[in-house]
Amino acid sequence: MNERVTRLRQATLETKPRLSIERAVLLTEFYRQDKTASVPIRRARALQYLMENKEVYIGRDELIVGERGPAPKAAPTFPELCCHSLDDFEILNWREKISYSVDEQAWQVQKDEVLPYWRGRSMRDLIFAEMTPEWKNAYEAGIFTEFMEQRAPGHTVLGDVTYRKGLLDLKAEIESALSHLDFFNDPEASSKRDELRAMAIAADAVIRLAERHAEKAEELARVETEPGRQAELLKIAEVCRHVPAHVPRDFWEALQAYWFTHLGVVTELNTWDSFCPGRFDQHLYPFYQKGMEEGTLTGDQAQELLECLWIKFNNQPAPPKVGVTAAESGTYTDFANINNGGLKRDGSDGVNDVTYLILDVIDEMRLLQPSSNLQLSKKNPDAFLKRGLEIVRQGWGQPSIFNADMVVEELLRQGKSVEDARCGGTSGCVETGAFGKEAYILTGYFNLPKVLEITLNNGIDPRTGKKIGIETGDARTFSSYEQLFAAFREQLHYVVDVKVRGNNVIERLYADYMPAPFLSLLVDDCIAKGKDYNNGGPRYNTTYIMGVAPATCTDSLAAIKYHVFDRKTLTMDGLLEALAHNFEGHEKLRLLLWNKTPKFGNDDDYADAILMDVFNAFFDEVDGRRNTKGGYYRVNYLSTTCHVYFGSMTGATPDGRRAWEPLSDGISPVQGADRNGPTAVLKSAAKMDHARTGGTLLNQKFTPQLLKGEAGLDRVAQLVRSYFRLGGHHIQFNVVTAATLRAAQADPEKYRDLIVRVAGYSDYFCDLTRALQDEIIARTEHEAFAPAIQETTTV
Amino acid sequence: MTVPDVLAEVVKDEVFFDESGGGITVSGGEPLMQAEFVEALLAACRTRRIRTVLDTCGFADSSVIRRVSENVDLFLYDLKLMDCERHRHFTGVKNDLVLRNLKILAERGSAVIVRVPVIPGVNDNSDNLDALSDFLSPLGLQEIDLLPFHRIGSDKYQRLHLSYGMEGVDPPTAGQIEAIAARLRRDGFSVRIGG
Numbered sequence: 007m008n009e010r011v012t013r014l015r016q017a018t019l020e021t022k023p024r025l026s027i028e029r030a031v032l033l034t035e036f037y038r039q040d041k042t043a044s045v046p047i048r049r050a051r052a053l054q055y056l057m058e059n060k061e062v063y064i065g066r067d068e069l070i071v072g073e074r075g076p077a078p079k080a081a082p083t084f085p086e087l088c089c090h091s092l093d094d095f096e097i098l099n100w101r102e103k104i105s106y107s108v109d110e111q112a113w114q115v116q117k118d119e120v121l122p123y124w125r126g127r128s129m130r131d132l133i134f135a136e137m138t139p140e141w142k143n144a145y146e147a148g149i150f151t152e153f154m155e156q157r158a159p160g161h162t163v164l165g166d167v168t169y170r171k172g173l174l175d176l177k178a179e180i181e182s183a184l185s186h187l188d189f190f191n192d193p194e195a196s197s198k199r200d201e202l203r204a205m206a207i208a209a210d211a212v213i214r215l216a217e218r219h220a221e222k223a224e225e226l227a228r229v230e231t232e233p234g235r236q237a238e239l240l241k242i243a244e245v246c247r248h249v250p251a252h253v254p255r256d257f258w259e260a261l262q263a264y265w266f267t268h269l270g271v272v273t274e275l276n277t278w279d280s281f282c283p284g285r286f287d288q289h290l291y292p293f294y295q296k297g298m299e300e301g302t303l304t305g306d307q308a309q310e311l312l313e314c315l316w317i318k319f320n321n322q323p324a325p326p327k328v329g330v331t332a333a334e335s336g337t338y339t340d341f342a343n344i345n346n347g348g349l350k351r352d353g354s355d356g357v358n359d360v361t362y363l364i365l366d367v368i369d370e371m372r373l374l375q376p377s378s379n380l381q382l383s384k385k386n387p388d389a390f391l392k393r394g395l396e397i398v399r400q401g402w403g404q405p406s407i408f409n410a411d412m413v414v415e416e417l418l419r420q421g422k423s424v425e426d427a428r429c430g431g432t433s434g435c436v437e438t439g440a441f442g443k444e445a446y447i448l449t450g451y452f453n454l455p456k457v458l459e460i461t462l463n464n465g466i467d468p469r470t471g472k473k474i475g476i477e478t479g480d481a482r483t484f485s486s487y488e489q490l491f492a493a494f495r496e497q498l499h500y501v502v503d504v505k506v507r508g509n510n511v512i513e514r515l516y517a518d519y520m521p522a523p524f525l526s527l528l529v530d531d532c533i534a535k536g537k538d539y540n541n542g543g544p545r546y547n548t549t550y551i552m553g554v555a556p557a558t559c560t561d562s563l564a565a566i567k568y569h570v571f572d573r574k575t576l577t578m579d580g581l582l583e584a585l586a587h588n589f590e591g592h593e594k595l596r597l598l599l600w601n602k603t604p605k606f607g608n609d610d611d612y613a614d615a616i617l618m619d620v621f622n623a624f625f626d627e628v629d630g631r632r633n634t635k636g637g638y639y640r641v642n643y644l645s646t647t648c649h650v651y652f653g654s655m656t657g658a659t660p661d662g663r664r665a666w667e668p669l670s671d672g673i674s675p676v677q678g679a680d681r682n683g684p685t686a687v688l689k690s691a692a693k694m695d696h697a698r699t700g701g702t703l704l705n706q707k708f709t710p711q712l713l714k715g716e717a718g719l720d721r722v723a724q725l726v727r728s729y730f731r732l733g734g735h736h737i738q739f740n741v742v743t744a745a746t747l748r749a750a751q752a753d754p755e756k757y758r759d760l761i762v763r764v765a766g767y768s769d770y771f772c773d774l775t776r777a778l779q780d781e782i783i784a785r786t787e788h789e790a791f792a793p794a795i796q797e798t799t800t801v
Numbered sequence: 802m803t804v805p806d807v808l809a810e811v812v813k814d815e816v817f818f819d820e821s822g823g824g825i826t827v828s829g830g831e832p833l834m835q836a837e838f839v840e841a842l843l844a845a846c847r848t849r850r851i852r853t854v855l856d857t858c859g860f861a862d863s864s865v866i867r868r869v870s871e872n873v874d875l876f877l878y879d880l881k882l883m884d885c886e887r888h889r890h891f892t893g894v895k896n897d898l899v900l901r902n903l904k905i906l907a908e909r910g911s912a913v914i915v916r917v918p919v920i921p922g923v924n925d926n927s928d929n930l931d932a933l934s935d936f937l938s939p940l941g942l943q944e945i946d947l948l949p950f951h952r953i954g955s956d957k958y959q960r961l962h963l964s965y966g967m968e969g970v971d972p973p974t975a976g977q978i979e980a981i982a983a984r985l986r987r988d989g990f991s992v993r994i995g996g
Contacts, residue, residue: 778953
C-alpha cells in the first residue's frame with residue numbers, strides 16, 4: 007500500500023458515520039416547489055435537483071472522486087421512503103451499536119421542514135396503512151419481516167453496460183425507443199413515454215454530477231501550489247468531463263464511470279444492497295490489458311486506482327435503519343459484494359490478471375466495504391482458490407466462496423439463458439442474479455421455527471397470546487408425526503399467503519409511486535420495454551422470501567418425531583408444558599432434547615430427511631407464485647442478523663433451545679448441534695437441493711492454526727471443492743479469535759461445534775480439558791492478528 | 802458392529818477422499834489385535850477403491866502381515882527400539898517379530914513410513930539411532946516420521962484416576978528433535994517431524 011492509500015485508508019477508518027440532512031432538505035425543497043404531474047418525470051427531476059445542488063467533495067489524495075453525502079461517512083436520509091421521527095433520530099444518535107451521530111441542525115430541519123412535509127406521505131407510512139390486520143399481526147409477532155418499509159427494492163448488480171456505453175449513448179437509445187412508440191395501438195404508450203423521458207432526465211442528472219466534479223477539480227487546481235497534485239486534479243477533471251457521459255477510454259475512466267453510476271443509483275433511492283459492480287475482474291480486464299500493452303498503465307497504478315475506489319465504497323455506510331429493519335440487518339455494511347473469477351460468457355474459465363490484482367487489493371485494504379467473494383467454478387485453477395483462502399485465514403471474514411457452477415444451474419432452473427446465467431453471480435449476502443438484467447427483490451425474512459411454534463399452539467403466538475395463524479387443531483390430539491407435519495404445512499401456507507398478499511400491494515406502491523428511472527437505464531431491457539426497474543422493466547423479475555433457521559425448525563421437528571412419536575419417551579403434553587415454562591423445572595428434559603436427538607448437521611439421515619421435508623414444504627409454498635411484474639417467487643436461505651431478532655421473538659423450541667435465544671443462521675446447523683466434524687456438516691447441508699434456491703449461506707468456524715501453511719490451505723481447498731461437488735452454493739469461514747474461545751470456555755453448549763487444531767490433530771474445543779483449552783487460547787492469541795476494520799459481520 | 806456398518810460410515814466421506822486423495826486410516830490401539838475384522842474391512846475398502854493406511858506396531862503373525870499387505874496402500878509402522886532386550890523391557894515383548902515383519906513388507910515392496918516415537922531417555926540415544934539406520938538402509942525404507950513425546954494424555958489419566966507412568970518426563974526440546982532428524986538425514990533418510 008503506498009502512502010496516498012495509507013492516508014486515505016486511515017481517514018476512512020477514523021471517520022465516524024454520521025447522518026447527513028442535506029439530501030432530505032434538498033428533496034423537500036424540490037417537492038414543495040415542483041408540481042410535475044408525471045411520477046417518473048418528477049422523480050427524475052428530483053434526482054436532477056439533488057445532483058445540481060448537493061455539496062461536491064474532492065478530498066486531498068483522492069484519485070477517484072464522488073461522495074453520496076456532502077463528505078465521507080455522511081449518510082443521507084430518504085424521507086420519501088422512511089421519514090424518521092425525532093425519536094428515531096434519538097435512537098440513531100445514542101444507540102450502542104451501529105449509531106449515526108445527528109447534529110443540532112439536522113434535528114431542527116427534520117422537525118421544521120422534513121417531518122411536516124413527509125409525514126404520512128412516505129412509503130413507509132403508505133405501506134403500513136395498506137397492510138391487512140393479518141399482515142400486521144404476523145409482522146408484529148416476528149414471523150416475517152418487510153424489506154421495503156425503509157429501503158427501496160434494489161437487489162441488482164450492474165452488468166457491462168457502463169463499460170460499453172456512455173450515458174449519452176443510452177440517451178440515444180431512449181430517443182430511438184421514444185420514436186417507435188405507437189400511441190394509437192399501445193395503450194401504455196404514454197406511460198412508456200413518461201418513463202423514457204424520465205430516464206433521459208436521470209442520465210442528464212448524473213452527467214451533471216460528473217461535470218460538477220470536473221469544475222470543482224479545476225477550481226482546486228487553480229489554487230493548488232503543489233505541482234504533482236495540481237496535475238492530478240486536472241487529470242480528475244479530464245476524467246469527469248468524459249465519463250459517464252461517454253464510454254470510458256482507460257482503466258481510470260472505467261473505475262470513475264462505475265463510481266458515478268453507483269452514486270446515481272444510491273442517491274436516487276436507498277436501494278437494498280446499495281449497488282454493485284459485480285463481475286469487476288471481467289469488466290476491467292480489457293482496460294487493464296490495453297493499458298499494459300500500450301504502456302500507459304502499470305500494475306502499481308492499477309492497484310492504486312482500485313484501492314482509491316475501495317476507499318469510496320467504505321466511505322458510504324448503509325443508510326440509517328431503525329426498528330425491525332435495523333434488527334434484521336444490523337450493520338454499517340451496505341452489501342456491495344465484488345465477484346471474482348467464475349465463468350466467462352462463453353463458459354470458459356473467467357480468472358484473469360485483474361482477478362489476482364483485486365484479491366491483492368482486498369488483502370491490503372482489509373475494509374468492511376466493499377464485501378468480496380470468489381465465484382469458484384470447477385474450471386477455475388486451485389491457485390485462485392488458494393489465493394482467496396490465504397486472505398480468509400487472516401480472519402476478518404472475507405472473501406466468501408461461491409460455487410459458480412451451481413449459481414449457473416440455479417439461474418438456468420429459473421429460466422435464464424445460459425449466457426445471462428454465466429454473466430451472473432451473487433450479491434448482497436448470497437443472492438443469485440443475472441447481473442445487469444434482473445431485478446431480484448428480497449422482500450423479507452421468514453421465521454420457520456415460529457411457524458412450528460404456532461402450529462404447536464393452534465395458531466396462537468404464546469409470546470403474546472394473540473392469534474396470528476389459523477386453527478389447525480390441538481397438537482396434543484395429533485396421533486402421528488405426519489398429522490403434525492400436515493398442520494405445519496397448513497400454517498406455512500397461510501403465513502406465506504399473508505406475506506405474498508402484502509408483497510403484491512407493496513410492489514404496486516413502488517411501481518406507481520417510487521420508480522427508479524436512473525437505475526432503469528442500466529438494467530436490460532427497461533429502455534426497450536419503456537418500463538421502470540420497479541415495474542417489470544428488467545428482462546427477469548424475481549421476488550424472494552428468505553427462509554430463516556431451517557436447522558432450528560428441523561431439529562425441533564426431529565425432536566418431536568423421535569421422542570413423542572417414534573420412541574414415545576415423551577408425551578406431547580409434557581413437551582408443550584416444558585416449552586411453555588421455558589424448560590424451567592424441566593432441565594433434564596431439555597438436556598434429553600438437546601443431547602439425545604438426531605440433529606441436522608451430522609450426516610444423519612433421520613434429521614436430514616426432515617430438513618428436506620421442511621425445505622420442500624417452504625419451496626412448494628413459495629416457488630412459482632407469480633409476482634405483479636411478470637416474474638415469479640423463489641426461495642433462498644440467508645439470515646444476515648435476523649436469526650437473532652427472530653430468536654428474540656420465538657419461545658423455547660423442542661430442540662432444547664431456550665426462549666428468546668438466537669435461531670440457527672443461514673443453513674448452518676444449530677449452534678453446537680453438529681458433533682461429527684465439518685465433513686458431516688457439509689454432507690448434511692448439501693442434501694438440501696441448492697439448485698432450487700436463489701442462494702444459501704453456510705458458516706464454518708476455524709482457528710487460524712487449521713489453515714496454517716500450504717498444507718492447511720490444501721486441506722481447506724479440498725473441503726471447499728468437495729462441498730461444491732456435492733452441489734453446495736456457498737461457504738464462508740469464520741476464523742475464530744481468542745475472545746471466541748474464551749466465550750466457548752464459559753458457555754460450552756453454544757460452541758459445541760467449535761473445532762481447534764490441538765497438535766497433529768484437531769478436536770472439538772469443548773472436549774478438551776481446561777488446561778489444554780487455556781493453552782490453545784494462549785496460542786490463538788499469539789497467532790491472531792488484530793483486524794483493522796471497525797466491525798466484523800458474518801452476513 | 803459389522804464390516805458393512807463400518808464401510809457405510811466410511812463411504813459417507815467418499816467425496817472428500819476423491820478431492821483430497823485421502824482415504825481411511827485403520828489405527829488403534831493395535832488394529833491387528835482384531836486381524837480378521839481388519840482384513841475384511843481393508844478388503845472391502847479395496848473393492849470400493851478407497852485408499853487405506855494401516856497404523857500398526859507390527860507385532861502380529863507374519864501370515865497376517867502378508868495377507869493384509871495385499872489391501873494396504875501405506876503402512877505407518879512403529880519402530881520403538883532396536884535393542885531386543887530394552888524393547889522387551891519397555892513394551893513387554895521382544896522386537897524380533899516386529900523387525901521380521903517390517904523386512905517382509907520391504908521385500909514385498911509395500912509403501913511404508915517408519916514411525917519412531919521419540920521418548921527422552923528411552924530411545925533417543927545414538928546407539929538406537931545407529932541401529933535403526935543400519936537396519937532400515939539395506940531394506941530401502943527411506944521415510945521416517947519422528948513423533949516427539951507429548952503429555953496431552955496426562956489429563957486423561959488423571960480423569961480416569963490412573964497413575965501416569967511418564968510423570969517427570971518432559972517432552973524433548975525442538976533442538977533435540979532437530980538433532981535426531983539431522984542425524985538420520987545424513988544417512989539419506991527423508992525425515993518428518995510430527996506426521
